[in-house]
Amino acid sequence: MRRAWAGLQGLFAVYKAPGVHWMMVRDAVETRLLRDLNALQRPPPRKEVRFLPTSTEGKDGDELTMTVASVPVLADHPLVSGPAFTRLKVGAGHRLDIKSSGVFVLGLGHGNKLLHDLYNAHLSRTYTVRGLFGKATDDFSDEGKLIEKTTFDHITREKLERILSVIQGSHHKALLQYANLDLKTQEAYELAVRGLIRPMDKSPPLITAVRCLQFAPPEFQLEIHCLHETQQYLRKIVHEIGLELKSSAVCTQVRRVRDGVFTLEDALLRTQWCLPNIQKAIVKSGLRVEELHKSLAHQEEPWTDEEGDGKTDGEADGGPGQNKGGNTLWEGAAIR
Known part of the structure; x- marks a missing residue:
């Protein structure tokens, strides 16, 4: 589960259909990712040492004694702790209005910072x-x-x-x-x-x-x-x-x-919005974004380290x- 989350750090593109608000697209991607992440197998609950009372027969009848036992931590049980992921920070790049369609770039994790970088690059x-x-x-x-x-x-x-x-x-x-x-x-x-x-x-x-x-x-x-x-x-x-x-x-x-560096070939269709496909798309775009940073470094002023929700001005x-x-x-x- 942690490995899956680590793979959701970067930028990817989806295809926005006409007649759909860009916020609905972003929310649909977040909902699907949360469902896929929470469906992954969780690590086993932690164990802790407890002294548990047991009854034994003694001279005067039953006697209570304490024995050492390793028991699972109930706080780690899914029915107690709830879903492992309840919210993801999905940032949106350059918007498309409701009538428009096409390439729509989204960011996850440090990809929200990259969205600001690409916006400031004026591509x-x-x-x-x-x-x-x-x-x-x-x-x-x-x-x-x-x-x-x-x-x-x-x-x-x-x-x-x-x-x-x-x-x-x-x-x-x-x-x-x-x-x-x-x-x-x-x-x-x-x-x-x-x-x-x-x-x-x-x-x-x-x-x-x-x-x-x-x-x-x-x-x-x-x-x-x-x-x-x-x-x-x-x-x-x-x-x-x-x-x-x-x-x-x-x-x-x-x-x-x-x-920018994203084309229609990179845009995931509605049926492709799932955890494995998005992870692959992030890896695929990572190399191109890194090359873009290098090619623009000599011309750009240092990019500001803003932290936001991935929204561009x-x-x-x-x-x-x-x-x-x-x-x-x-x-x-x-x-x-």
Whole structure:
């Protein structure tokens, strides 16, 4: 049992389905782990030496004498002590709102500290975002209140990709300034080659890359690499793209396919949320997280040793993902 608990120290990823709150996912993982841990065979109860009275026949009849005996400690019995584990500290990484799905990173034990480390490293995340031309809603999703319908026959893939290039270009300029790097140095060149240029502090949402994966009007699909985003911000990006194309668009799906070093291949499905699978996932991710620490050590300031519940600031709670102004979202990325 102790060995099993020792294997639950680190980070792992699960797949969050749409329509489910991230807290329900975290609680479901904790409940399953508690059930599996408490189902393991317990060590035998401790023994203690007791002097027990026994009756023997003497000259004057039965006499009580004390004999030495080794008896189990009743306080260690499961019916007395109860479950060995009643609560686990499961920390949640970058949140996903209820409409979104995809990779959701969780931490156990010292993994809660690692969640803070990864948050402070400002790593990028990747999403696939599906959109639908021809209508606009009040919350930029296909489930919102319909505001208007528009035509979209004039939209071509070339026009869409031209808008995407403008978005990526304006955000790239902002990223270089927030990264606080001298672009003429060897360090900046090496970081650019490795794709590790990123802001060293909080910033507005930044898109590092965006491309069109599928174009079949009225439907289209984008792949977006970004930092400090919220899922609602990505839905608004789809809305703004529709306006720039002299039409309208709503977002039908936001799916996170990568969070830092974790990808969809690492994310455990609902049927895989059990003790052995989570232990294996923690071991598998441990090497990559350690390598990431080494590769970022020369660029990062020392990570603070905060102790918390594994929650990161802002993100899907509406913090750094808010639009900072500008007529469009990509204009809002410029340094003010």
